Amino acid sequence: MTECAIEAVGLRKSFKGHEVLSGLNLTVPQGSVFGFLGRNGAGKTTTIRILMGLAKADQGAARIFGLAPGNDNSGAMLRRRIGFVTEDKELYPYMTVAEIIRFSRPFFPQWRDDLERRYLKAFDLPPSKKIPDLSKGMRSKLALLLAISRGAELLILDEPTDGLDPAAVEEVLRELIVLSASDGTTIFFSSHQLAEVEQIADRIAIIDKGREIISGELDDLKRQYQRIRVVFADGVRGDVRWVEGAEHIRQEGRMVSILSRRNVEGIMAQARSLPGTTVERYPVTLKELFLDHMRAD
16 A cells, blocks of 8 residues: 555644634555645645645644654754745845755755756756845746755645746646656645646645645546536526535526546436436536635535
8 A cells, every 4th residue: 555645634724713623634655746726715725834844733633754753853854854945935135046955955854856857957046146135036937946956755735836937837847747756755745726736636635714625636636527518508596406416506598517537427417317408528627626616615
């Protein structure tokens, strides 16, 4: 059985009486590329802070490689095994690119000089340039270089492509795939860019209001869910009670759109039995899964 890089069970966290996490469960297998999704305020950043030992859950437990991130003894050990890139890409403003690399290197015994050289070249980072003089996209690339070069077994990335142009996004995504495939690095990343997640993730979790609403292998989820579109020639009937399995139903003019994970054939048979209907079935994208579950929630 594949061991877990990250495991969270029943995480709860409140701030000033507002519950941000509501019993969140999360399982990230080692070696996976895991997309962590949710709208703003869903609890993603709070979850990441707990995983990094920067915040403590009110209830529940989190483990990284079987160790508690908030523990003083295991926390220091874990920080050497994890590369973390925050959403705001915090870097020392008084250093140059070369200086911050040189400063960071001694803290990590597993530092990879080969990866440092590779990403300096691949990301076209100017060694003599000071951090404040870098563009937002360049700071994102530098933060990734520092996280990857430490020889991390797990990368936790919060909006890693923020500020990058489309060509640079493709470059970064390609490098993350190569890193995972060649070194077995686990990549756990939060992003609002669903097309990017769909491009590289093999597993996802979508959370809302501090709880998981859907998770699993992305290809399996896309196979399991189907979109059924029913067009009524004379307008949608209001008395239709759809059979079991019709999870998310949306009406748009004369069309009813149904997202279903089971009993697809039964739903289609019912739709075809209604007078004056045209029925079609389509595969779904990650964007559709996300939006339909957000609307339903």
